[in-house]
Amino acid sequence: MPALTSKPVPKSRLSAAAWEQAALDLLAESGVAAVAVEPLARRLGVTKGSFYWHFATRDALLKAALERWERSDDSDVLTPIEAVSDPRERVRELIRQVSYRRPSHAVFAALLRALDQPLIGPVIERVSQRRIEFVTNAFRQAGFDDATAANRARLAYSAYVGFVQLAPIAQPRMNHDEFEAYIRDFIEILIPH
Amino acid sequence: MPALTSKPVPKSRLSAAAWEQAALDLLAESGVAAVAVEPLARRLGVTKGSFYWHFATRDALLKAALERWERSDDSDVLTPIEAVSDPRERVRELIRQVSYRRPSHAVFAALLRALDQPLIGPVIERVSQRRIEFVTNAFRQAGFDDATAANRARLAYSAYVGFVQLAPIAQPRMNHDEFEAYIRDFIEILIPH
């Protein structure tokens, strides 16, 4: 039974894309600092001799992986939700996405904790900008004036970021009903009536 | 001119408290990972031979420093604000404290980014619990029922945490007036009228 931690067996030979995906998986699980060459290689069942054929440096891998994530995050999360016409329902759906903690959100949470690093900061900055604009538009369509919509969007996004950070240590661990009630209040507070 | 980064000159001989304070300073500036024995010793103008006389291990220092911070954070931030009688004004004052980014908040922001570490998680957990209770009480006094007060407090605290995290990369860097307007909306949204 060869199962140390995950999958220490190389299917065949590796591609750069495989390294990038593995980096994102590890990133989501254990944070940016854990994305190191040797551990990744062990996980893929090879040695770092392989890695340095595909990438010049560790930062190059990180950069490529982040670009991959940023692309997929946009098209997987925001774009589908844009189809929802009612702005209240759209925001509700956005929040619901978060609660289900898809892999993309785990990556986001991990990146938030490494905002200070030069490779990470700009990514979060761009993603945040787009998301806040997305929510601002929803609020405008819900009838708020521009300034109010912007501030409510900032508040909503900050609350989202804070929630993502605090969720793993949430005190008595909210159950499903409590969470639904919280979301109801969340929406009601941000978009009254 | 012996000034490399800060103060590489030992006043005399060091105490454990001096190490703890230096650890908190470095923590606030560069995060938990930066709190390493040799860099700290350099900063204090000694070598690690000194450190291991005062502390058995690096984690022991971190633990002591965190206890020190947790104590002072309670008495410096929450307790003084409890004196403010009007709940709206109390929350407003709490938020204002954050905006001025006192050292204690820089420590908090750094700790948030290391929530996964076993020494950090419980500290943030306790501090968050107390703060959320504090805000929940304010909302109750403002006339909300228990469940609503709790959810609004969660939302407010999440927004606070998110704001602290995002502030360093805030897009066009809010100016003072914009920030004041944001705070006004923040209060208005959370405690209408």
Place this chain on the structure above:
DNA sequence: GCCTGTCAATACGCATGCGTATGGAAACTA
């Protein structure tokens, strides 16, 4: 003035991480 306890310097061993160099095996190509 000695002696003991307090604080610190130096030197070491060990681990982990990055990146390089070089050689080998497997796969594709001609």
Place this chain on the structure above:
DNA sequence: TAGTTTCCATACGCATGCGTATTGACAGGC
């Protein structure tokens, strides 16, 4: 089948961080 390209293993050098061991300097108590 011979040769080239692609992918990977092994071994090394270097840096940083933790913790230990040993020795030294300087204080105060006697």
